[in-house]
Amino acid sequence: MRTQVAIVGGGPAGLLLSHLLHRQGIASVVLESRDRAYVEHRQRAGMLEQGTTDVLRDSGVGERLDREGLVHHGLELRFGGAGHRIPLTGLTGRTVTIYAQTEIVKDLVARRLADGGEVLFEARAVEIDPSAPSVTYLRDGRTHTLECDYIAGCDGFHGVSRPAVPGLRTFSREYPFAWLGVLADVPPSTDELIYAHHERGFALHSLRSPQVSRLYLQVSPDEDLAAWPDERIWAELAARFATDDGWELREGPITDRAITPMRSFVGEPMRHDRLFLAGDAAHIVPPTGAKGLNLAVSDVTLLARALIERYASGSEAALDGYSASCLRRVWRAEHFSYWMTTLLHTDPHGDGFAHRLQRSHLDYVVSSTAASTTLAENYVGLPLTR
The missing domain is CATH 3.30.9.10 (D-Amino Acid Oxidase, subunit A, domain 2)
Known part of the structure; x- marks a missing residue:
């Protein structure tokens, strides 16, 4: 088989990338190791930044999201026996939406199949060649090779894509x-x-x-x-x-x-030769800040733009800048997720001094407009840029 872009991983990142490319006439094949039922019922977070909902709507897969999604204009921090509302929209002009990741995957699978897209379930990638780009995978008891121009590694933390990047620098926190x-x-x-x-x-x-x-x-x-x-x-x-x-x-x-x-993890760079990492294949955040799915969407949106530019003009400038562009947003989200986690969780190894500092910080966040705005601005998501 041959295609323009081989996408390893059929979660929301891989499916959305395939959909965005299809809209611009770029062929792709999605390889997903699990069956369709498993992928469509895998429980994951479902808090969407406004930028994520904008991408889904603008690409034509937001109809059910708009009908069933729960739009939120604020959140509550609760401590000391009292609740304190953070007015997200009032502070930023933006909203967040609750819509299950399982439903996003169902919407994207249905759309890709309706559009004639090649989504191969129960196709387990076993080897990636980033230089002479190809993916070797197992399906129906047979070994297959998918040749391509570029590879998108959207196969999660335990996939085969990240190990295919030599000299990868990793940063982590347990x-x-x-x-x-x-x-x-x-x-x-x-x-x-x-x-x-x-x-x-x-x-x-x-x-x-x-x-x-x-x-x-x-x-x-x-x-x-x-x-x-x-x-x-x-x-x-x-x-x-x-x-x-x-x-x-x-x-x-x-x-x-x-x-x-709960862990934090980042692998740098997010590109090696013709292989590009996206989503959990490149980074993990603790779920407190609700950034995992949103980072994956921003990754593949930037990658789709770069690939579209490459096929339209022949320029690889955007592809060359992909890793640096993604990592700026990744590290901001990593810091916010770490901050929210340490602000709200009780450290089992902390002493009374640490707990008093934590309570003082919480009091400051809910009493200061500047501090509340910092939380709100990061929570609703920074604008997606090139």
């Missing part, structure tokens, strides 16, 4: 806590996200839909999921969200639960 995330069939107890700091640990109340809630608890990285029956989860959530005015948390059947470790 955190002394993890998230226990649950999906519950119960209407949300809030209209906007609640980020709670509590001496027992961090908690987050998010939304999946008007009928489904997504909630998180800070736990230790080695926590046993079996030690958390429904009753314990709801009791701990209620304790961490408790306010002096008697706010109540709605409870319902928990349909999904998982423990996710």
